[in-house]
Amino acid sequence: MKVLLVTPNFHQPRGNTVTVQRIADGLKKSDVQTDIISITEENLVKTLPKAEVVHGFHAYHFYKFLEKLDTKPASYIITLTGTDLNHHLFDEKTREDVIFCLRNAKAIHVFNQEAKHILLKELPEVKHKTAIIPQGTTEIPDKSLQQPKEDDTFLFVLAAGIRKVKNIPFAIESLRSLYEKNSKVRLWLVGPILEEAEGEVVKELLQANKKWVCYLGKVPHKKMGVIYTQADCVLNTSHSEGQPASILEAMSSCLPVLVSNNQGNRSIVSHRETGFIYTTSNQFLDYAEQILNNIELRQTIGENAKQYIAENHSSEKEAKQLIQIYQNTWK
Incomplete structure (x- = not known):
C-alpha cells in the first residue's frame, strides 16, 4: 500500500509538520510506503503521484489544493486540524469549502471526542465516517546540550x-x-x-x-x-x-x-x-x-x-x- 500525506507548509516547523512526519515514520514501520506532498502558495504540483490512499491534513487548505489539480483523486480521507475546527469551519469565507471537503471525504479523522462533538454539531451527516485517533508521540533522541540554561534558574x-x-x-x-x-x-x-x-x-x-x-x-x-x-x-x-x-x-x-x-x-x-x-x-x-x-x-x-x-x-x-x-x- 502507498499513502500520499498532503499537508500545508511541510517545510516549516509547525505542529502539523511534526504530526505528518511522525505518522509517515509510523506507517513505514508497518511496511506502508508513504510520500509527503507539501501544500504552499508556491506549490506547482498539478498531478499527484500514484497511490492507493490520499490522506489530507487541514480540510480548507487541502480543498484549495484539490481545486488546482489537473486530475482530482477519486477519493481521500481528511485529518481535521485545530485551525479547521476552531476557525475555518465557522468563518463565512471558508466554511463552505471546509464542509464540501468533509462531505466528499471517504473518512474523517479527529484527535479527540470533543473535536468530534464540534464537527457533528455542524455536520451531523458525517458521523458514520468520523473516527477518533489520538495523536501519538515518539522519543526525540538528540539531547546533546547546545543551548544550556543558566545555573540556578x-x-x-x-x-x-x-x-x-x-x-x-x-x-x-x-x-x-x-x-x-x-x-x-x-x-x-x-x-x-x-x-x-x-x-x-x-x-x-x-x-x-x-x-x-x-x-x-x-x-x-x-x-x-x-x-x-x-x-x-x-x-x-x-x-x-x-x-x-x-x-x-x-x-x-x-x-x-x-x-x-x-x-x-x-x-x-x-x-x-x-x-x-x-x-x-x-x-x-x-x-x-x-x-x-x-x-x-x-x-x-x-x-x-x-x-x-x-x-x-x-x-x-x-x-x-x-x-x-x-x-x-x-x-
Whole structure:
C-alpha cells in the first residue's frame, strides 16, 4: 500500500509538520510506503503521484489544493486540524469549502471526542465516517546540550510558531510579574515567526524583557530533545488548539505542563493530575507559582503525565488505527 500525506507548509516547523512526519515514520514501520506532498502558495504540483490512499491534513487548505489539480483523486480521507475546527469551519469565507471537503471525504479523522462533538454539531451527516485517533508521540533522541540554561534558574518553555492564535504575548506579560517576585524565572520561546505583525509585537516584548526571556527561533524537531531536557515546565497559551505536539512531547518527557483551557489541551491534560489548565490570568500565575515552588508537585505531575502518554498516545497504535481506516475505506 502507498499513502500520499498532503499537508500545508511541510517545510516549516509547525505542529502539523511534526504530526505528518511522525505518522509517515509510523506507517513505514508497518511496511506502508508513504510520500509527503507539501501544500504552499508556491506549490506547482498539478498531478499527484500514484497511490492507493490520499490522506489530507487541514480540510480548507487541502480543498484549495484539490481545486488546482489537473486530475482530482477519486477519493481521500481528511485529518481535521485545530485551525479547521476552531476557525475555518465557522468563518463565512471558508466554511463552505471546509464542509464540501468533509462531505466528499471517504473518512474523517479527529484527535479527540470533543473535536468530534464540534464537527457533528455542524455536520451531523458525517458521523458514520468520523473516527477518533489520538495523536501519538515518539522519543526525540538528540539531547546533546547546545543551548544550556543558566545555573540556578527555573525554565519555562513555550514552543509554537509565532502567530496571533498562539497568544505568546500573554505568556511574557504574565510571567513578568512572577519574574519580578523571583529572579530565577526564565522563559524560552521556540518557533518561527509565521505572522509578521505578531512577530513585531513579540520582538518588542523580547527587547523589553531580555534579561529573562530568550527567543531561540526555529529549532529542528530532532533538536527539541535538548530543550525538553533543560525545561522545568512547558507552556501552551493558545486561544485554540488541535492537539499540541509540544505538550504531548513534554508530558512524555516527564515534565509538568501549564496550558490554556481549550479543547485541544483539555483532550490530553487532566487538571492537577497530568498538568495544569488555566482559564484566567490569575489562575495562570497561581499555577505557575505552585509549579515553581513545589518540586514534589512537579515530580508527581510529571510522572503521571509520562504514564498517561505511554498508555494513550503511542505512535505504533496511531499507525495501526490509520491503516485500519485505509483498509476499510479502500477495500
